[in-house]
Amino acid sequence: MNFDMLKQAAKWANTAGNHELYTKILEAQLMASELLEENQKLKGELQKRDELDRQRNAIELRENFYFPKNEVAPPYCTRCWDVEKKLVTCHSSGVIEGFERAVCPNCKLEKYLY
Numbered sequence: 763m764n765f766d767m768l769k770q771a772a773k774w775a776n777t778a779g780n781h782e783l784y785t786k787i788l789e790a791q792l793m794a795s796e797l798l799e800e801n802q803k804l805k806g807e808l809q810k811r812d813e814l815d816r817q818r819n820a821i822e823l824r825e826n827f828y829f830p831k832n833e834v835a836p837p838y839c840t841r842c843w844d845v846e847k848k849l850v851t852c853h854s855s856g857v858i859e860g861f862e863r864a865v866c867p868n869c870k871l872e873k874y875l876y
């Protein structure tokens with residue numbers, strides 16, 4: 763967004779010696795800048811929310827882990843997603859008594875995979 767029109771109006775008001783109008787135009791310019799900044803911030807937040815929605819819709823909860831839908835891949839840590847909204851792939855931590863365990867490299871949560 764550009765404020766050339768407001769800048770030109772402020773210039774004309776100043777040239778005409780209308781100090782009150784000049785001040786009001788500068789105030790309007792400041793308000794427009796603040797609104798633009800707020801708008802950009804909200805757009806960023808909306809993009810983050812959309813990305814979280816997209817990620818959430820791409821996973822499903824099965825057997826105490828999140829797994830990618832329609833794809834064979836390692837599980838994601840439930841704690842990291844539920845608490846931090848991070849998709850962290852769990853790693854195998856070995857087989858204990860015939861059951862595979864997985865550990866989250868971020869929060870170190872470890873549990874049986876199946």
Ligand SMILES: [Zn+2]
Pocket residue numbers: 839840841842850866867868869870871
């Ligand atoms: Zn984790």
